Amino acid sequence: MDTGDRVRHQRFGSGMMGRSGRRMKAHRAARNESRRKAQHATGPTTVTLEVNLRVPDINVKTPDAPVRRITNSNARFLKVITVSALPKVGDDLKLSTRTHAFHATVKRLDWHDDKNRFVAACHYAGRSMTPEEYESLRADPDWTTTSLASGS
Numbered sequence: 001m002d003t004g005d006r007v008r009h010q011r012f013g014s015g016m017m018g019r020s021g022r023r024m025k026a027h028r029a030a031r032n033e034s035r036r037k038a039q040h041a042t043g044p045t046t047v048t049l050e051v052n053l054r055v056p057d058i059n060v061k062t063p064d065a066p067v068r069r070i071t072n073s074n075a076r077f078l079k080v081i082t083v084s085a086l087p088k089v090g091d092d093l094k095l096s097t098r099t100h101a102f103h104a105t106v107k108r109l110d111w112h113d114d115k116n117r118f119v120a121a122c123h124y125a126g127r128s129m130t131p132e133e134y135e136s137l138r139a140d141p142d143w144t145t146t147s148l149a150s151g152s
Contacts, residue, residue: 046082050112050119051095053077053104053143056127058134070134077137078144086118093122097140100133102126 055077058070079095087093087106095104104122112119137143 046084047086048117049081049083050115050117051079051081052119052121053124055124056129058129058131060131074148076146076148078146079142087120092125097136099136102133
């Protein structure tokens with residue numbers, strides 16, 4: 001192999017690595033290591049997430065009156081929370097009011113430019129909700145109630 005072939009092989013990498021190739025490889029390794037250390041030093045990142053919660057209808061039973069049904073099909077409860085990582089569709093989120101803790105299932109996750117954050121559409125994880133849990137959610141100042149626009 002003459003000198004011209006050796007230079008060509010070094011430039012186009014057919015298995016032979018010259019001094020400059022070894023230096024570049026060492027530089028990349030050092031750069032990647034410093035990036036890993038910088039990411040570790042900053043700690044975990046957090047994400048602001050707005051929860052849009054749908055809750056089931058509530059049956060309120062009292063001994064002296066007939067069963068009263070609270071229909072929540074047009075109502076949503078909103079709360080802005082901070083999470084360590086974005087949830088995926090189907091993930092379980094642990095949410096709470098000031099007096100009760102409960103779980104919700106993520107049904108959809110969207111980015112909203114106007115709010116500058118992700119919005120997670122969630123359903124209450126249980127089939128039913130007690131009147132006490134519902135009242136604590138409705139009365140909690142951290143949660144906001146909104147009504148969906150009617151179809152007519």
